[in-house]
Amino acid sequence: MAQVLVVTSGKGGVGKTTSTAALGAALAHEGENVVVIDFDVGLRNLDLMLGAERRVVFDLINVIQGVAKLPQALIRDKRLENLVLLPASQTRDKDALTEDGVARVIAELRKKFDWIICDSPAGIERGATLAMRHADAAIIVTNPEVSSVRDSDRIIGLLDSKTIKAERGERVDKHLLITRYQPARATRGEMLSIDDVLEILSTPLLGIIPESEEVLRASNVGSPVTLSNAQSAPARAYFDAARRLKGMDVPMLVPGESRGLLNMLFGRKAA
Amino acid sequence: MSSVVGQRQSLMFRARSYMAFVFTPQPPIVEWLADLDAGLERSKGFFAGHPVALDLSAVQLSASAIAQLIAEIEARNIRVLGIEGVTVPEGEAGLPPILREGRGAQAFELPASAAGSAPQHQQPGSLLVENPVRSGQSVVSEGDITVLGSVGSGAEIIAGGSIHIYGTLRGRALAGATGNARARIFCHRVEAELLAIDSYYKTADDIEGSLRRRPAQAWLEGRTLKISAMN
Ligand SMILES: Nc1ncnc2c1ncn2[C@@H]1O[C@H](COP(=O)(O)OP(=O)(O)O)[C@@H](O)[C@H]1O
Numbered sequence: 001m002a003q004v005l006v007v008t009s010g011k012g013g014v015g016k017t018t019s020t021a022a023l024g025a026a027l028a029h030e031g032e033n034v035v036v037i038d039f040d041v042g043l044r045n046l047d048l049m050l051g052a053e054r055r056v057v058f059d060l061i062n063v064i065q066g067v068a069k070l071p072q073a074l075i076r077d078k079r080l081e082n083l084v085l086l087p088a089s090q091t092r093d094k095d096a097l098t099e100d101g102v103a104r105v106i107a108e109l110r111k112k113f114d115w116i117i118c119d120s121p122a123g124i125e126r127g128a129t130l131a132m133r134h135a136d137a138a139i140i141v142t143n144p145e146v147s148s149v150r151d152s153d154r155i156i157g158l159l160d161s162k163t164i165k166a167e168r169g170e171r172v173d174k175h176l177l178i179t180r181y182q183p184a185r186a187t188r189g190e191m192l193s194i195d196d197v198l199e200i201l202s203t204p205l206l207g208i209i210p211e212s213e214e215v216l217r218a219s220n221v222g223s224p225v226t227l228s229n230a231q232s233a234p235a236r237a238y239f240d241a242a243r244r245l246k247g248m249d250v251p252m253l254v255p256g257e258s259r260g261l262l263n264m265l266f267g268r269k270a271a
Numbered sequence: 272m273s274s275v276v277g278q279r280q281s282l283m284f285r286a287r288s289y290m291a292f293v294f295t296p297q298p299p300i301v302e303w304l305a306d307l308d309a310g311l312e313r314s315k316g317f318f319a320g321h322p323v324a325l326d327l328s329a330v331q332l333s334a335s336a337i338a339q340l341i342a343e344i345e346a347r348n349i350r351v352l353g354i355e356g357v358t359v360p361e362g363e364a365g366l367p368p369i370l371r372e373g374r375g376a377q378a379f380e381l382p383a384s385a386a387g388s389a390p391q392h393q394q395p396g397s398l399l400v401e402n403p404v405r406s407g408q409s410v411v412s413e414g415d416i417t418v419l420g421s422v423g424s425g426a427e428i429i430a431g432g433s434i435h436i437y438g439t440l441r442g443r444a445l446a447g448a449t450g451n452a453r454a455r456i457f458c459h460r461v462e463a464e465l466l467a468i469d470s471y472y473k474t475a476d477d478i479e480g481s482l483r484r485r486p487a488q489a490w491l492e493g494r495t496l497k498i499s500a501m502n
């Protein structure tokens with residue numbers, strides 16, 4: 001059965017698009033059929049992170065408006081044939097993203113893919129709520145700082161009220177992905193600790209991605225970090241997170257610490 | 272008197288009542304407005320997004336004077352939902368609706384005619400919230416409210432009665448909001464942005480540092496909001 005995931009955060013610039021690309025590629029690398037959808041109409045990015053920007057002809061809005069058929073808008077990755085992108089429109093008005101249209105696209109994709117990963121725009125407006133609307137599970141991307149954590153808390157509230165699952169009285173599975181983690185700054189108390197973030201958000205942890213130049217380097221060459229340098233620290237953390245998404249039990253390591261002290265926390269499932 | 276939770280469940284209710292803060296301007300109005308400004312200065316945005324009703328029974332104002340007063344209040348980013356205690360004709364141009372039979376906590380009995388037909392769930396009992404209250408959510412009930420999880424920064428709990436929070440309170444808790452000075456707030460760990468009972472409040476800056484991150488309770492002693500540790 002297809003899993004619809006939304007990658008969301010409230011705040012911008014925390015690493016949603018980076019994570020969508022990295023996790024999508026990691027899942028595809030493990031043999032899963034993956035489509036990643038860019039919901040950031042007007043500020044599309046995911047095509048760049050996948051190095052597909054020069055092959056975009058049709059986009060999500062073209063499909064919704066009936067200008068193109070869904071298969072015409074899907075772009076297959078050059079490295080992994082089971083990784084596919086549905087790009088956003090850079091020019092259209094985001095009001096063209098309709099509730100019905102999104103429902104039709106998701107329903108059609110559910111028939112073809114194992115994983116449908118929706119890269120949400122920042123904010124709590126229409127674009128963000130439409131991206132989460134059909135989600136079975138959510139990846140909440142948070143940086144270990146107060147404003148990002150508060151915005152994530154807000155988003156979790158929306159996941160519990162604005163999604164189809166919530167409206168049916170069911171629960172959207174929630175996974176917390178802490179990105180841009182800097183061990184040295186956390187030790188000096190300049191960032192929230194992993195413990196603090198987990199305590200505030202009381203949401204199970206999917207992974208901790210360290211801050212790394214490798215991420216920037218990857219995006220500059222149009223490749224998810226999990227494909228450009230699979231041995232780098234952020235890539236390994238993303239691979240682990242992808243395996244956890246598949247239900248595998250992978251020990252959690254805090255970057256910069258050798259002990260696997262977070263096993264305990266990972267097991268602490270709340271909300 | 273039904274409870275309103277800031278989540279989708281609330282749509283199940285057909286009829287709802289909302290709690291509003293009530294302002295009672297006193298003459299001279301100019302001084303009353305100055306007092307209001309001083310209060311707002313101490314806690315910016317306190318009334319933002321909350322309905323406010325004006326009880327005009329303590330002043331004698333013509334329709335145009337009322338309109339002017341409302342304009343003054345709305346210029347302070349406070350929305351006036353309705354007015355009460357006035358003798359101007361209903362539907363006077365430009366004035367908000369006239370509210371009647373507002374109930375405070377002290378005069379809580381339902382009118383005899385309505386009491387018999389009031390459904391069970393409309394009794395001001397206590398509301399139990401089992402999930403964490405997330406930023407941006409607000410939970411409102413005329414009775415007591417018990418929250419099993421935490422209340423996030425930017426979330427708020429507004430109760431006619433007392434508030435019990437078994438997690439960490441990082442947002443706002445407003446107890447005794449219908450004018451009940453005996454209401455209290457209890458929380459397992461206080462990191463609150465604001466604590467209020469009846470209409471007396473303390474913001475984060477006013478809460479003593481030594482109390483933070485500890486179990487605490489708040490109550491009203493005369494006109495002072497007291498907070499003490501509970502261990
Ligand atoms: N782990 C990381 N280490 C270093 N830089 C990162 C990391 N994750 C994201 N970034 C950088 O942060 C910026 C914002 O990331 P992006 O994924 O576009 O965020 P969002 O989609 O949430 O707005 C980008 O420049 C990206 O390269």
Ligand SMILES: [Mg+2]
Pocket residue numbers: 016017018040045120121
């Ligand atoms: Mg993005």
